[in-house]
Structure formats: C-alpha cells, structure tokens
Amino acid sequence: xxxxxxxxxxxxxxxxxxxxxxxxxxxxxxxxxxxxxxxxxxxxxxxxxxxxxxxxxxxxxxxxxxxxxxxxxxxxxxxxxxxxxxxxxxxxxxxxxxxxxxxxxxxxxxxxxxxxxxxxxxxxxxxxxxxxxxxxxxxxxxxxxxxxxxxxxxxxxxxxxxxxxxxxxxxxxxxxxxxxxxxxxxxxxxxxxxxxxxxxxxxxxxxxxxxxxxxxxxxxxxxxxxxxxxxxxxxxxxxxxxxxxxxxxxxxxxxxxxxxxxxxxxxxxxxxxxxxxxxxxxxxxxxxxxxxxxxxxxxxxxxxxxxxxxxxxxxxxxxxxxxxxxxxxxxxxxxxxxxxxxxxxxxxxxxxxxxxxxxxxxxxxxxxxxxxxxxxxxxxxxxxxxxxxxxxxxxxxxxxxxxxxxxxxxxxxxxxxxxxxxxxxxxxxxxxxxxxxxxxxxxxxxxxxxxxxxxxxxxxxxxxxxxxxxxxxxxxxxxxxxxxx
Amino acid sequence: xxxxxxxxxxxxxxxxxxxxxxxxxxxxxxxxxxxxxxxxxxxxxxxxxxxxxxxxxxxxxxxxxxxxxxxxxxxxxxxxxxxxxxxxxxxxxxxxxxxxxxxxxxxxxxxxxxxxxxxxxxxxxxxxxxxxxxxxxxxxxxxxxxxxxxxxxxxxxxxxxxxxxxxxxxxxxxxxxxxxxxxxxxxxxxxxxxxxxxxxxxxxxxxxxxxxxxxxxxxxxxxxxxxxxxxxxxxxxxxxxxxxxxxxxxxxxxxxxxxxxxxxxxxxxxxxxxxxxxxxxxxxxxxxxxxxxxxxxxxxxxxxxxxxxxxxxxxxxxxxxxxxxxxxxxxxxxxxxxxxxxxxxxxxxxxxxxxxxxxxxxxxxxxxxxxxxxxxxxxxxxxxxxxxxxxxxxxxxxxxxxxxxxxxxxxxxxxxxxxxxxxxxxxxxxxxxxxxxxxxxxxxxxxxxxxxxxxxxxxxxxxxxxxxxxxxxxxxxxxxxxxxx
Numbered sequence: 001x002x003x004x005x006x007x008x009x010x011x012x013x014x015x016x017x018x019x020x021x022x023x024x025x026x027x028x029x030x031x032x033x034x035x036x037x038x039x040x041x042x043x044x045x046x047x048x049x050x051x052x053x054x055x056x057x058x059x060x061x062x063x064x065x066x067x068x069x070x071x072x073x074x075x076x077x078x079x080x081x082x083x084x085x086x087x088x089x090x091x092x093x094x095x096x097x098x099x100x101x102x103x104x105x106x107x108x109x110x111x112x113x114x115x116x117x118x119x120x121x122x123x124x125x126x127x128x129x130x131x132x133x134x135x136x137x138x139x140x141x142x143x144x145x146x147x148x149x150x151x152x153x154x155x156x157x158x159x160x161x162x163x164x165x166x167x168x169x170x171x172x173x174x175x176x177x178x179x180x181x182x183x184x185x186x187x188x189x190x191x192x193x194x195x196x197x198x199x200x201x202x203x204x205x206x207x208x209x210x211x212x213x214x215x216x217x218x219x220x221x222x223x224x225x226x227x228x229x230x231x232x233x234x235x236x237x238x239x240x241x242x243x244x245x246x247x248x249x250x251x252x253x254x255x256x257x258x259x260x261x262x263x264x265x266x267x268x269x270x271x272x273x274x275x276x277x278x279x280x281x282x283x284x285x286x287x288x289x290x291x292x293x294x295x296x297x298x299x300x301x302x303x304x305x306x307x308x309x310x311x312x313x314x315x316x317x318x319x320x321x322x323x324x325x326x327x328x329x330x331x332x333x334x335x336x337x338x339x340x341x342x343x344x345x346x347x348x349x350x351x352x353x354x355x356x357x358x359x360x361x362x363x364x365x366x367x368x369x370x371x372x373x374x375x376x377x378x379x380x381x382x383x384x385x386x387x388x389x390x391x392x393x394x395x396x397x398x399x400x401x402x403x404x405x406x407x408x409x410x411x412x413x414x415x416x417x418x419x420x421x422x423x424x425x426x427x428x429x430x431x432x433x434x435x436x437x438x439x440x441x442x443x444x445x446x447x448x449x450x451x452x453x454x455x456x457x458x459x460x461x462x463x464x465x466x467x468x469x470x471x472x473x474x475x476x477x478x479x480x481x482x483x484x485x
Numbered sequence: 486x487x488x489x490x491x492x493x494x495x496x497x498x499x500x501x502x503x504x505x506x507x508x509x510x511x512x513x514x515x516x517x518x519x520x521x522x523x524x525x526x527x528x529x530x531x532x533x534x535x536x537x538x539x540x541x542x543x544x545x546x547x548x549x550x551x552x553x554x555x556x557x558x559x560x561x562x563x564x565x566x567x568x569x570x571x572x573x574x575x576x577x578x579x580x581x582x583x584x585x586x587x588x589x590x591x592x593x594x595x596x597x598x599x600x601x602x603x604x605x606x607x608x609x610x611x612x613x614x615x616x617x618x619x620x621x622x623x624x625x626x627x628x629x630x631x632x633x634x635x636x637x638x639x640x641x642x643x644x645x646x647x648x649x650x651x652x653x654x655x656x657x658x659x660x661x662x663x664x665x666x667x668x669x670x671x672x673x674x675x676x677x678x679x680x681x682x683x684x685x686x687x688x689x690x691x692x693x694x695x696x697x698x699x700x701x702x703x704x705x706x707x708x709x710x711x712x713x714x715x716x717x718x719x720x721x722x723x724x725x726x727x728x729x730x731x732x733x734x735x736x737x738x739x740x741x742x743x744x745x746x747x748x749x750x751x752x753x754x755x756x757x758x759x760x761x762x763x764x765x766x767x768x769x770x771x772x773x774x775x776x777x778x779x780x781x782x783x784x785x786x787x788x789x790x791x792x793x794x795x796x797x798x799x800x801x802x803x804x805x806x807x808x809x810x811x812x813x814x815x816x817x818x819x820x821x822x823x824x825x826x827x828x829x830x831x832x833x834x835x836x837x838x839x840x841x842x843x844x845x846x847x848x849x850x851x852x853x854x855x856x857x858x859x860x861x862x863x864x865x866x867x868x869x870x871x872x873x874x875x876x877x878x879x880x881x882x883x884x885x886x887x888x889x890x891x892x893x894x895x896x897x898x899x900x901x902x903x904x905x906x907x908x909x910x911x912x913x914x915x916x917x918x919x920x921x922x923x924x925x926x927x928x929x930x931x932x933x934x935x936x937x938x939x940x941x942x943x944x945x946x947x948x949x950x951x952x953x954x955x956x957x958x959x960x961x962x963x964x965x966x967x968x969x970x
Contacts (some may be wrong), residue, residue: 057655071650075643078670082642082678099675106671157567158560165556170542185563186591190584193567283811287772323818326768329808330815333930398919434883437919438926445818 069227070111077222081105081215100208104215109223113302114231114295116223119179120216121298126183127212131205133160134191138201141192153192161185175294231295232305236371238289239314242282242321243368243453247361249278250328250446254357257335257439258350279332282325289318304374313460317371320456324364324449331442334435341435349436352397356390356443360450363387367457376461376468384454391447394440554712555596562707566590566700585693589700594708598787599716599780601708604664605701606783611668612697616690618645619676623686626677638677646670660779716780717790721856723774724799727767727806728853728938732846734763735813735931739842742820742924743835764817767810774803789859798945802856805941809849809934816927819920826920834921837882841875841928845935848872852942861946861953869939876932879925 061068081101108119141152164181167173173181191201223229293311301307363383370377460466546553566586593604626637649666652658658666676686708714778796786792848868855862945951 053655057651060654061651067651067654071647074650074670075647078646078674079639079643082639082674098678102674102678103671106667106674154564154567158564161563162556162560165559166542166546166552169545169552170538182591185559186588189563189567189587189591193583193587283807284771286769322768323814326811326814327818329811330927330930333808333812333934334926337926337930337933434922434926437922441819441822441919441923442815445815445822448822449818 066227066229070229073222073226074109076226077105077109077218078102080218080222084214084218098211100211101215101218104212105219108216109219112229112231112234112292112295113223114292114297114299116219117298118176118295120220122177122180123183123212124216125177126180127187127209130184130187131191131209134188135201135205137192157189157192160188164188228302230299230302230305231292232299232309232311233303235289235292235296235311235314236305238285238292239317239321240368240371242285242318243364243371245278246282246321246325246328247364247368249282249325250357250364251361252278253328253332253335254354254443258346258354279325279328282321283329286318286322289315310460310463313456313463317453317456317460320449320453324446324453327442327446327449331439331446334438334442337435342432345433345436348401349394349397349440352390352394353436353439353443356387356394356447359383359387359390360443360447363450363454367454370457370461370466374464374466376466378468380454380458384451387447387450391444394444398437398440551712551714555714558707558711559594561711562590562594562703563587565703565707569699569703583696585696586700586703589697590704593701594704597714597716597719597777597780598708599777599782599784601704602783603661603780605705607662607665608668608697609701610662611665612672612694615669615672616676616694619673620686620690622677642674642677645673649673713787715784715787715790716777717784717794717796718788720774720777720781720796720799721790723770723777724802724806725853725856727770727803728849728856730763731767731806731810731813732849732853734810735842735849736846737763738813738817738820739839739928743831743839764810764813767806768814771803771807774800795945795948798941798948802938802941802945805934805938809931809938812927812931812934816924816931819923819927822920827917830918830921833886834879834882834925837875837879838921838924838928841872841879841932844868844872844875845928845932848935848939852939855942855946855951859949859951861951863953865939865943869936872932872935876929879929883922883925 084101104123108116108123110116110119137153137156141149141156144152164185168178168181191205194201194204293315296305296309296311299305299307363380366377366380366383370380569586589608593601593608595601595604622638622641626634626641629637649670653663653666676690679686679689778800781790781794781796784790784792848865851862851865851868855865
C-alpha cells in the first residue's frame with residue numbers, strides 16, 4: 001500500500017508519512033520536496049494553460065484585426081461618454097441620469113454598423129412608445145381612485161408585457177424589432193410601476209431621453225467614423241469567399257480522386273479534410289448570412305452599396321451555394337467510400353470528369369468575380385455554355401463507353417479484361433463502373449446546381465444594377481475606331 | 486385628361502373637380518363618394534392586413550402553446566417584482582434601486598430555464614467581479630491626487646472594457662460568459678465613472694446586489710415552477726423529431742420515385758416539397774442545437790436527465806443526422822433530374838432500392854425510439870445487420886444484372902430491347918441505367934452514414950448510461966421460467 005501510494009503521485013504523501021513513521025528524517029524530506037513539486041507542477045500547469053489561452057486569443061485577433069479595432073472602439077466610446085459627464089455639472093453619480101448614457105453605450109455598441117444602428121433605433125422607438133403609453137396609463141390609473149390604481153397598473157403591466165413578449169416570437173418582428181420589444185417592456189414597467197406623479201414623469205422622461213440620445217449619438221459616431229465594419233460589406237465578402245471556397249473544394253475533390261492516385265496513401269487523410277473544411281464553411285454560414293442581411297438593411301449607403309441594396313438576394317445566392325455544397329459533400333462521401341473503380345476505367349473517365357468539375361468551378365469563380373467587382377460578366381454565358389458542353393461530353397463518353405463495351409463483350413476474352421489497357425477499353429463488370437457512374441452523375445447534378453447559382457447571381461446583378469464589365473473597354477474601342485476613320 | 490384621371494382612381498378627385506366645374510351637382514357627389522370609398526378601402530385594407538397579422542401570430546401560439554405560457558410567465562414575474570416593491574417602504578421610484586430588480590427581470594427572463602439560469606449566474610458574477618474591481622480602482626485613484634484621478638479612472642475603463650470586449654470573441658468564453666462580460670463592462674464603468682466616495686460605494690453595492698438577487702430569484706422561481714421549459718428536453722425532442730423527419734423524408738423520397746410513377750404528374754410537384762421540408766428542418770437546425778446544448782449545461786437534473794448529462798453527444802448525433810441529410814438532399818436532386826431510367830429497369834431495381842431505403846429508415850426510426858425512451862435497444866444491431874444485408878443484396882442485384890445483360894447482349898436482338906418486359910431483362914444501354922446506379926450508390930452511402938448515426942447514438946447511450954430496453958422483460962421471463970421449474 002505504501003509503495004503504491006508513493007508511486008501514484010505527490011498528492012497522497014500523508015499516507016506515506018503515517019506508515020513510514022519509524023524512519024526519522026527521510027519521510028520528512030520526501031513530502032516537502034513532493035509538496036513543492038506538486039505546487040510547482042500545479043502552478044506551471046496553470047501558467048501553461050493560461051499562456052495557451054492568451055496565445056489562442058491573440059491569434060483570433062491576429063487573424064481578424066478588425067476585432068482588435070472593435071475593442072478599442074468600445075473603450076473609446078465609454079471614455080467619451082464618461083468625459084462628457086465629467087465636464088457637465090448636471091452629473092450626480094450612478095443614481096442619476098448619467099448611468100443611462102453609459103448603459104446605452106455598453107448595451108447598444110455592436111460589432112457592425114447595422115447592428116448598432118438597429119439597436120439605437122429600437123432603443124429610441126421602444127423608449128418613446130413605452131414612455132408615452134406608461135404616462136397615459138399612469139394618468140388613467142391616478143384618475144380612478146386609490147383602490148383601482150394598483151389594479152389598473154398591475155393589469156396593464158401584465159397585459160402589455162405578455163403582448164410584447166409574444167410579439168418577439170413572430171419572425172418578422174423578431175428580425176427587426178426584437179430589442180425594441182424588450183426595451184418597450186422595460187420602460188413601460190419602470191414608468192408605470194414608479195411612484196412619481198405625472199408632472200414629474202415628464203421631467204424624468206425628458207432627462208432620460210436626452211441621456212439616451214447622447215449615448216446613441218456617441219455610439220453612432222464612434223462606430224461609423226473610426227474604421228467602420230459594415231454588415232453589408234461583411235455579407236458581400238462572406239458570400240464571395242464562400243463561392244471561392246466552394247470552387248476550390250470542388251476542384252480539389254476531383255483532383256484528389258483522379259489526379260494523384262499514385263501517392264494517394266500519403267496525402268489521402270489530409271487533403272479531403274482540407275476540402276471538407278471549405279464546404280463545411282459554406283454549409284454552416286446560414287445563420288450568419290441571415291443576421292448580416294437583417295443588419296445590412298439598417299445601414300446607409302457605403303462603398304458601392306446604396307441604401308436600398310437588395311440584401312435579400314444575397315441570401316438566395318447563399319442558399320443556392322449551400323444546395324451545391326450538399327452535392328459536393330455527397331460526392332466527397334462516395335469518393336471516399338470503399339467501392340473503388342479499376343484504374344483503367346478511372347483513367348478513361350478522368351478527362352471528362354475533370355473537365356466538367358473544373359468548368360463548374362470556373363463558373364463559380366467567375367460568379368465570385370462578378371460579386372467582387374460588382375460588374376456583370378460578359379464571359380459568364382460562354383463559360384456556362386462550356387460547362388453544359390462538358391456535361392454533354394461526359395454523357396457521350398458514358399454512351400460511347402457503353403457501346404464500346406457491348407462491342408467488346410462479343411469478343412470472348414472476358415478474363416483478360418482487367419489487364420487490357422491499350423487503345424480499346426476492355427469490358428468491365430457493371431459493378432466496377434458503379435463508383436464512376438455515381439461520380440459522373442453527381443457532377444452533372446452539381447453542374448445543374450451551379451447554373452442555379454448563376455441564376456441567383458444574375459438576379460442579384462439585375463436588382464442591384466451592376467454595370468456591364470466591359471462597357472468602358474467597348475467604349476474605348478469604339479472611340480479608337482472612330483478616330484481611325 | 487378628365488376621363489383618364491377619373492378612371493385612375495379616387496385619389497385624384499381634385500383634378501376632376503376643377504375641370505368639371507360647369508356641372509353643378511354631379512361632380513360634387515362623385516368625389517365625396519370616391520373619398521369615402523378610398524378611405525374605406527384604405528381602412529379596410531389596413532384592418533385586413535392587421536387581422537392577417539394577428540391571425541398569423543395566433544397560429545404561431547396555437548402551434549406551440551408553450552409560447553403563450555412563456556408570455557404569461559413574463560407578465561407574472563413583472564407583476565411579482567412590482568408587488569414586492571409596492572409592499573416595501575424602501576421603494577423610492579425609478580431613480581432608486583427598484584429599477585434594478587425590474588430591469589433584471591426584463592433582461593434575464595428567457596424562454597428556457599437554462600438560458601435564464603445562465604443569464605442569472607452571469608449577471609451575478611459579472612456584477613460582483615466588476616463591483617469589487619471598480620471599488621479597488623476607485624480607491625487607488627482617490628489615493629493618487631486630483632491630477633491623476635481622472636486619468637487613472639479613464640485608463641482603467643478603457644483597458645478593462647477593451648479586454649472584456651475582446652474576451653467575447655473567444656468561442657469558449659462567448660458560449661458561456663458572453664452576457665457576463667457585458668455586465669462586467671457595464672458595472673465597472675458605472676462604478677468607476679461614478680463620483681461617490683468609496684464608503685458610499687459599499688452601501689450602493691449592497692443595495693444593488695440585494696435588488697439583483699431579488700430579481701434573479703423571482704426569475705428563477707417563476708421559470709422553474711410554472712410550466713418550466715427545459716433547454717435539455719427541447720434539445721432531446723429536437724433531435725428525436727429530426728430523426729423521425731429524416732426517416733420519413735428518406736422513405737417518402739424513394740416511394741415517390743419508384744411507387745406511384747403512374748400518377749406522378751399530379752403529385753409530382755407537391756410530394757417532393759413535403760419531403761424536402763423534412764430534410765430542410767434537419768439541415769437548418771445546427772445553430773438551435775448548439776445554443777440549446779449550451780444552455781442545457783446550466784440546468785439542474787430534470788425529467789430523466791441528470792446534471793452531468795452528456796449534452797455534447799447530442800450535437801454529435803445532430804451532426805451525423807445532417808451528414809445523412811446532405812446525401813438525401815443530393816438523392817432527391819438526382820431523382821428529380823431530367824435523366825429518367827426506363828420503367829422496366831426501375832421495376833427490376835425498385836424491390837432492392839425500396840428495401841434498402843426502408844431498412845435505413847427503420848434503423849433511424851429505431852434510433853429515435855432509443856432516444857425517446859432513453860433505453861438501449863436490443864433490436865438495433867439486428868436491424869443494422871438487416872440494412873447491411875440489403876446493401877449487399879443491392880450490390881448483388883447490380884452484379885447479377887450486369888452478368889445478365891452481358892449474356893443477353895450476345896443475342897443479336899438489340900432493337901427489341903426496349904419492348905422486352907418479360908422474365909429476362911433485355912440489355913439496356915449503359916446510359917439508361919445511370920440514374921438507377923446513382924440512386925443505388927447514394928442509397929448505399931446513406932446506409933453508411935446511417936451507421937454513423939447509430940454509432941453516435943450508441944456513444945450517447947453509453948455516456949448517458951441508458952438502461953437496456955428489455956432488462957425488465959428478460960427478468961420477468963427468467964422469473965416465470967424459474968417458477969415453472
């Protein structure tokens with residue numbers, strides 16, 4: 001028992017001491033060093049964990065320096081609001097009205113401009129509406145005698161709080177006025193529960209509204225003037241990046257399958273993960289897209305985006321991207337499944353499959369360029385046509401292969417089929433071609449869904465009135481021609 | 486012009502009056518009725534829209550009565566907190582401490598118990614931590630003379646607000662302590678910006694803490710005692726429902742393809758939508774699952790769930806469900822694509838495909854029963870085995886079909902192949918079989934992913950220590966046997 005406890009670690013040194021009491025000095029020395037060791041180990045472990053946490057946090061910031069800037073902006077806004085109150089004599093500490101300005105800044109300041117504006121507007125509207133209603137209910141209650149006053153107040157709080165809470169479940173209200181409904185409940189309860197007379201309430205309302213205005217205007221100024229992060233631009237970039245990732249993932253998936261099959265054993269486990277990460281990003285960004293589109297509607301014109309920019313179209317593009325990503329995910333699954341096609345067949349089909357996948361990826365990349373430059377592409381119809389040609393070619397390859405194989409089937413050399421790698425493909429069993437047929441038809445489905453992405457981007461380009469890419473080039477060419485004549 | 490404007494609607498009646506001044510009575514009468522009509526129309530339209538909105542909102546509540554109950558609970562909690570203050574003499578209106586209790590209730594009360602507890606704990610910890618730090622900084626600042634006092638205060642607000650804001654970007658902090666970080670910033674700014682001396686701050690802190698405690702305890706009591714909505718149960722039910730939807734959608738998808746092809750034209754457009762809705766639910770529930778799992782960790786033991794219930798395992802089950810749903814979505818796409826297999830082939834393969842799809846659906850349904858009853862199934866390994874047999878059978882069918890077709894190919898009756906519907910299947914071109922091969926191999930992929938779901942559910946069952954379903958039955962059987970002997 002003694003040896004066991006000694007071996008199990010420094011924490012159980014007491015047992016060791018009680019049992020080994022016959023030895024005078026040795027047991028005393030051992031526990032001390034052990035306690036020190038254990039403490040040191042614990043301390044080092046804690047420091048190590050803390051260091052790891054800080055390093056991880058630091059990397060989060062380094063990957064997206066806008067996050068560092070946001071933190072500085074929050075600090076700045078808070079300093080501004082407190083400086084504002086240091087300078088004014090009306091400041092009377094936490095209990096007074098100063099706290100409403102500080103609170104507004106802390107609660108309302110969000111990462112992007114749209115979210116901040118949305119919360120500011122919601123806070124202002126909610127406070128005004130609830131304040132007016134509260135004063136009204138207060139007046140009615142005060143007119144109806146001491147008996148009914150608390151009953152009317154309580155009933156109104158109950159009913160309006162329940163109604164406002166329910167409105168937050170309605171999707172259209174939740175998307176725009178969720179925060180406003182909460183502020184409505186808060187303000188109405190505070191006003192109608194308060195013991196003030198109606199005359200004093202007006203003064204209070206005036207003070208509170210002015211402090212909220214100070215808070216919101218400091219927030220709006222800080223968020224819009226110092227390195228603004230626009231929800232609209234974020235959505236725009238997110239969709240563009242997702243498109244590029246999707247194209248890369250589609251490309252990589254097929255190259256991985258057909259291309260480097262010789263050294264497949266080494267890279268097999270790493271490459272698919274990298275590819276999957278790309279399509280996982282697309283698959284998991286629905287919630288982010290929706291919230292960004294909601295916030296973008298509140299933003300004024302910025303960059304190339306006007307106030308009425310059709311942000312909802314981005315959601316449709318996002319949905320079409322995801323629908324394509326589902327197929328790529330399924331394709332990836334069937335590529336990594338156990339059923340393997342013979343190399344001869346793979347070599348025969350690789351040309352057509354790779355052509356189709358790369359032309360689909362090209363379409364997606366061109367569409368991402370359309371979104372990036374906000375200019376309609378003149379090439380896009382050509383590239384889509386090329387993709388459709390690739391689809392047809394793959395279909396023809398399947399067709400001609402089936403004819404070829406029926407022709408070779410009449411030759412009785414069935415046994416040698418696996419070895420034949422010459423000009424004519426020997427007939428394989430149908431089972432062997434199953435994985436290739438699956439890959440081919442999933443690729444065709446991906447091509448069909450890529451066309452849907454093109455339609456969605458086209459609809460976005462029309463509604464957002466993107467210019468035609470080569471308008472200026474064409475004009476220049478026309479000018480140079482007319483100068484020649 | 487007069488006729489045009491008259492025809493275009495009642496809003497332009499002024500033009501009509503000015504031009505038709507020669508007629509004495511008729512023009513006067515016409516505008517009046519038009520104005521009335523327009524107003525009536527506008528009013529009716531408004532009422533109609535409002536009625537539609539209310540009806541929609543009412544249906545949201547009817548579909549999930551728990552939402553109505555939540556609204557009543559919010560009203561109740563607010564009434565409780567205000568009654569509490571009506572009865573106490575320390576109440577001094579909005580400016581006093583009463584507002585902190587009201588505010589706590591409004592801000593902290595959430596739909597499910599976990600979210601409410603999470604916010605309560607966050608609010609308490611954030612307030613205490615920031616209060617202590619704020620008092621400390623205040624003391625240091627007050628010791629360092631009039632010159633440095635504001636500088637130290639401002640600097641500390643800036644630094645701590647920036648640091649706390651940054652911590653909200655770290656995923657592990659955001660998942661648990663997002664609200665606490667906000668409350669920390671709020672309290673620290675309020676305390677350090679305030680002009681009170683340190684002695685008065687202690688009194689203030691005591692008051693504020695006690696009011697927050699009153700608010701949080703009213704929230705916790707109301708949310709846990711009156712029809713509690715547990716985040717854990719919600720997550721549990723969500724996963725179970727998603728499983729059932731997935732199984733139905735898989736079943737429906739295949740039945741739709743193979744089954745009623747005769748009357749396909751009528752139902753074609755409706756059935757896939759219904760099927761898609763099921764898998765769309767699964768595909769879109771990632772964010773909900775994650776937030777519910779986050780909140781469920783805060784909840785005490787309830788129903789069949791202990792405090793340390795492995796909620797994270799539900800997320801893994803959810804992820805495996807989505808991975809299966811991707812494949813079903815791709816399958817649905819290729820079923821609805823233009824390429825159609827000939828009916829003869831469909832009839833030949835329908836048996837095998839339907840068997841595989843229904844056995845996969847059966848596995849998923851059995852797994853949903855496991856989750857529903859929280860008891861390990863003894864049948865599950867048998868059903869999974871059956872599904873694997875169905876996979877093998879489908880593979881064999883493809884194999885034997887390829888042999889059969891190679892045999893029939895040697896017969897030179899290639900032209901009649903499409904008409905032959907007898908006992909032996911005539912040889913089709915390879916292209917014709919492409920859709921069927923795709924469906925088959927996607928089904929096999931779905932079966933593979935269904936096994937992954939089974940693994941995830943099994944891991945959940947082990948970690949949550951589900952009992953074996955038929956333990957009691959077995960015991961009963963043993964007892965009856967021993968009684969016989």
